Amino acid sequence: MSSATATADTHHDHDPHATNTGISNNKLAMWLFLSTECLLFGALISTYLLYKTRGNGGVLPTDIFDIPFTSVSSFVLLMSSLTMVLALSAVARGDMDRGKAWLLVTAMLGGVFIGGQVYEFTSFYREGLGYTSNPAASAFYTLTGFHGVHVSLGIVMLMSLWVSAQQGKLTPNNAETVEIVGLYWHFVDIVWIFIFTVIYLIPPA
Amino acid sequence: MSEATAVTETHDDHHPSDWEYVKIAGILAVLTTIEVLTYFESVFTFFETRWILLTTLFVLMIVKFWLVARMFMHLKQDKPILSQSFAAGLALATGVYIVALLAFNFFSA
Numbered sequence: 674m675s676s677a678t679a680t681a682d683t684h685h686d687h688d689p690h691a692t693n694t695g696i697s698n699n700k701l702a703m704w705l706f707l708s709t710e711c712l713l714f715g716a717l718i719s720t721y722l723l724y725k726t727r728g729n730g731g732v733l734p735t736d737i738f739d740i741p742f743t744s745v746s747s748f749v750l751l752m753s754s755l756t757m758v759l760a761l762s763a764v765a766r767g768d769m770d771r772g773k774a775w776l777l778v779t780a781m782l783g784g785v786f787i788g789g790q791v792y793e794f795t796s797f798y799r800e801g802l803g804y805t806s807n808p809a810a811s812a813f814y815t816l817t818g819f820h821g822v823h824v825s826l827g828i829v830m831l832m833s834l835w836v837s838a839q840q841g842k843l844t845p846n847n848a849e850t851v852e853i854v855g856l857y858w859h860f861v862d863i864v865w866i867f868i869f870t871v872i873y874l875i876p877p878a
Numbered sequence: 879m880s881e882a883t884a885v886t887e888t889h890d891d892h893h894p895s896d897w898e899y900v901k902i903a904g905i906l907a908v909l910t911t912i913e914v915l916t917y918f919e920s921v922f923t924f925f926e927t928r929w930i931l932l933t934t935l936f937v938l939m940i941v942k943f944w945l946v947a948r949m950f951m952h953l954k955q956d957k958p959i960l961s962q963s964f965a966a967g968l969a970l971a972t973g974v975y976i977v978a979l980l981a982f983n984f985f986s987a
Contacts, residue, residue, distance in 0.1 A: 711968045747910060
């Protein structure tokens with residue numbers, strides 16, 4: 674008997690939902706989904722890199738980046754990964770009050786990040802950088818907008834978990850649901866780690 | 879032993895403690911601060927050399943990415959198939975888009 678099978682069999686004694694990989698199908702599905710998301714964001718980042726200097730004589734996103742402001746937003750999103758993992762830890766050990774609090778804090782930090790993005794888009798628009806101003810602007814808004822939509826969906830998922838916890842439907846027995854939402858949330862964070870460096874911090878040649 | 883504790887022990891044997899998570903977040907915060915400082919050329923004049931700046935930023939980005947994936951997403955503790963699944967998508971995306979950028983002469987611009 675292979676060790677993988679042995680592990681699955683051993684696990685099966687305790688878990689009626691055991692699979693032959695030893696991993697729940699939902700969790701594996703989320704990882705596969707995140708794997709495909711790399712291709713989506715790769716396409717959007719590559720497109721921006723190709724178009725970032727194409728301003729058609731107008732203003733470029735790189736001309737008006739507010740790095741200190743975006744740095745604060747990035748820091749907020751990074752810290753939301755900490756609160757997310759603390760929420761999972763609390764739910765897994767049965768401390769539901771603390772789990773609910775961390776879920777709420779995570780959603781609020783996500784909200785702050787989205788608020789910052791709305792402010793950034795608004796100020797860029799006022800400086801003459803509309804969605805269709807030039808190819809660079811279109812690529813920038815599409816990339817960061819898609820990321821913002823992902824963060825917003827994450828907030829919806831977090832708030833759904835919080836409501837479930839409030840109703841007593843979220844228990845340590847289904848902590849894996851929190852873990853799966855957490856995987857999505859952390860992925861959104863690592864995508865931003867990449868965007869922040871490649872799009873914002875690396876200066877034009 | 880309560881049912882809740884039993885579930886936690888079977889699922890969460892080797893996950894870091896809350897304090898360890900806070901320490902990892904502290905490291906991430908320090909790395910982010912260093913990244914942002916590179917923007918202010920007056921702080922570190924040697925970042926005016928482009929290749930040093932690019933190398934520094936990419937190393938910091940990869941370390942942050944690795945820390946979040948390994949520690950916060952629990953790839954360190956979970957079964958290797960999850961790391962492999964994610965790495966496959968990441969490698970495919972990296973390969974495909976590097977080739978795409980090469981095709982458009984991005985690196986020679």
